[in-house]
Amino acid sequence: MKLSDRLFGLIVAIGALAYAAGALEIQTSFMSDPVGSKTFPLIIAAVTLICGVVMMIKPDDDPEWPVASTFGALLICTIVLIAYAYMLKPGGFLLPTALASGILSYQISGKIKQSVITGLSLSVGLFTLFKFVLGLSLFGLPRWLMG
Amino acid sequence: MEIINNLYLGFSVALSPYTLMLAIIGCFIGTIVGALPGLGPSNGVAILIPITFTMGLDATASLVLLTAVYYGAMYGGRISSILLNIPGDEPAMMTTLDGYPMAKNGRAGDALVISGFASFVGALLATLALAIVAPSLARVAYVFGPAEYFALYLLAFCTLGGVASKNQAKAALASCVGLGIAMIGVDHTTGMTRYTGGNLHLMDGIDFLVAIVGLFAVSEVFFFIESHGKNSSLGVTLGKVTIPWSDIFHTRWTMLRSSIVGFIAGVLPGAGASLGSFLTYMMEKSIAGNREEFGTGVAKGVAAPEAGNNAAAGGALVPMLTLGVPGSGTTAVLLAVLMTLNITPGPTLFADRPDVVWGLIASLIIANFVLLFMNVPMVKVFVRILQVPPAMLLPGVTMVSFVGIYSLSGSYFDLLLMTLFGVLGYIFRKLDIPTVPVILGILLGANMENNLRRAMVLSDGDWTFLFSSGIAISLWVAAVLGFVAPFFFRRIMKKPKIAENA
Numbered sequence: 001m002k003l004s005d006r007l008f009g010l011i012v013a014i015g016a017l018a019y020a021a022g023a024l025e026i027q028t029s030f031m032s033d034p035v036g037s038k039t040f041p042l043i044i045a046a047v048t049l050i051c052g053v054v055m056m057i058k059p060d061d062d063p064e065w066p067v068a069s070t071f072g073a074l075l076i077c078t079i080v081l082i083a084y085a086y087m088l089k090p091g092g093f094l095l096p097t098a099l100a101s102g103i104l105s106y107q108i109s110g111k112i113k114q115s116v117i118t119g120l121s122l123s124v125g126l127f128t129l130f131k132f133v134l135g136l137s138l139f140g141l142p143r144w145l146m147g
Numbered sequence: 148m149e150i151i152n153n154l155y156l157g158f159s160v161a162l163s164p165y166t167l168m169l170a171i172i173g174c175f176i177g178t179i180v181g182a183l184p185g186l187g188p189s190n191g192v193a194i195l196i197p198i199t200f201t202m203g204l205d206a207t208a209s210l211v212l213l214t215a216v217y218y219g220a221m222y223g224g225r226i227s228s229i230l231l232n233i234p235g236d237e238p239a240m241m242t243t244l245d246g247y248p249m250a251k252n253g254r255a256g257d258a259l260v261i262s263g264f265a266s267f268v269g270a271l272l273a274t275l276a277l278a279i280v281a282p283s284l285a286r287v288a289y290v291f292g293p294a295e296y297f298a299l300y301l302l303a304f305c306t307l308g309g310v311a312s313k314n315q316a317k318a319a320l321a322s323c324v325g326l327g328i329a330m331i332g333v334d335h336t337t338g339m340t341r342y343t344g345g346n347l348h349l350m351d352g353i354d355f356l357v358a359i360v361g362l363f364a365v366s367e368v369f370f371f372i373e374s375h376g377k378n379s380s381l382g383v384t385l386g387k388v389t390i391p392w393s394d395i396f397h398t399r400w401t402m403l404r405s406s407i408v409g410f411i412a413g414v415l416p417g418a419g420a421s422l423g424s425f426l427t428y429m430m431e432k433s434i435a436g437n438r439e440e441f442g443t444g445v446a447k448g449v450a451a452p453e454a455g456n457n458a459a460a461g462g463a464l465v466p467m468l469t470l471g472v473p474g475s476g477t478t479a480v481l482l483a484v485l486m487t488l489n490i491t492p493g494p495t496l497f498a499d500r501p502d503v504v505w506g507l508i509a510s511l512i513i514a515n516f517v518l519l520f521m522n523v524p525m526v527k528v529f530v531r532i533l534q535v536p537p538a539m540l541l542p543g544v545t546m547v548s549f550v551g552i553y554s555l556s557g558s559y560f561d562l563l564l565m566t567l568f569g570v571l572g573y574i575f576r577k578l579d580i581p582t583v584p585v586i587l588g589i590l591l592g593a594n595m596e597n598n599l600r601r602a603m604v605l606s607d608g609d610w611t612f613l614f615s616s617g618i619a620i621s622l623w624v625a626a627v628l629g630f631v632a633p634f635f636f637r638r639i640m641k642k643p644k645i646a647e648n649a
Binding site: 005027085136 | 198316336337537542570
């Protein structure tokens, strides 16, 4: 089976068509040049389309995809990182960092004790490094706690 | 002698105590990053860029720091190749072939010293060659107009896709993804927005640093979760480290030859350090009389790829500094550094900012001596760092990346994008789609389009203008050849199989 490449090629081809459609929607202004702002995106879309079709016609062998439980772990990891992105500003540095790095550590090693230690020490250690050694402006705790 | 004067200027910039300290710190961090499996020069430099800027270093200081990290990572890559049989980064792959067997034979210390010395020879010769070649190439670059630049960018994408990957369609796709992303934001010729979907965060386009850190560093975390951090325990013990003088003397011609070949491989756009180490290893193997012994732990098999890849690292700086076209993934990251510092690489850089260019070259020479010292007598320190479990290390790397990017813009949106690029990087690498062309596309996309449009303005829309000069035509021919030739050479130049999780 060479499904991965065929499927991805299809996605790429559809993406390329969408990109081309997007290029045609670009608004032009009175200031323009012979090439205009649509041509280059259209060239990119055309080349991408060819690549997608080639991937469908001549796929490589499937890679070794991880098992379902690993996919779960990867999904959790992604969600944690997204949550971390949203939390970093309102939540201060220390708490979200300890949580996020602890969970990531647990996903890699599966050892609870080690993960807790990792989370706590990374959170405090990195905060010290960034705030006091490198002088970045970070807030350790949520601002509503600091008053 | 012009070059002596220039180097004098460079050393007067680089030898201030502060810059010297930065070079030492950079070498130290770089060697650690290079030694850690999975983290190579691109990741190391990428993670440190945002932090360097928020520290408020000036252009020369940040360049010195980051190039020291770059060279350090090139040196450090061999440590995990030799001790773990896992290349610390892609160019160090060939070092595993003889380095690990040598370590298993109880000569781990010797392998580290020989390869460290070979790295020093390769990197030093390449830096000197850079000082000689770059200014003359910069003079040639003055005659480049928009048509030539457009062809040159095309050449970079074609050779990167042709030589450096296994599947042309996938490499071309990666370039297109990068170029497509570069189109997002305000079109500076017309002032209209493209592909922003009305999202204000996208008006300025996607910052290439976000993409680089996401693709290189965050995606690494996903790989470690998949493997559960296995395969990273020390397989061999390191005894007392002594200097095997006879081996070093024995491999002197190997180091010299490999440095020259490596440098040339580095200068070619798109080829870079991986090709350098591959070519030099193959060359030494075919020259040597005792061909079967390669792969069982011979000194030449360790010295050749290390001299080769470090020389290539120096060589790759030539097209990056003179033309603004990076020759490898890491120089693409260094180009990102320059662009963020508002320094435009190219021929004018040599005329306008000699302090930057020559300060950089001088600090590279200094970095080499620092690195020789760190990598031979102090190598045990770095071996100890390898014993940090990945379950502590990788979350740390991720958090540093997040804070770095956050400190650049202070916006959660960039962090979201970075996570997205991490997922994309994981999928791409799973499907064997190279990620370096994506970066190159994002970096060069706007320039490539601008040069095309400028060329068409000059010629009033006549497409044949793109092929109107000798330089442009030869670049086009080279681009087509670079993309097509690997179809025929692939069978001959089969890469040898390396251990899993490479």
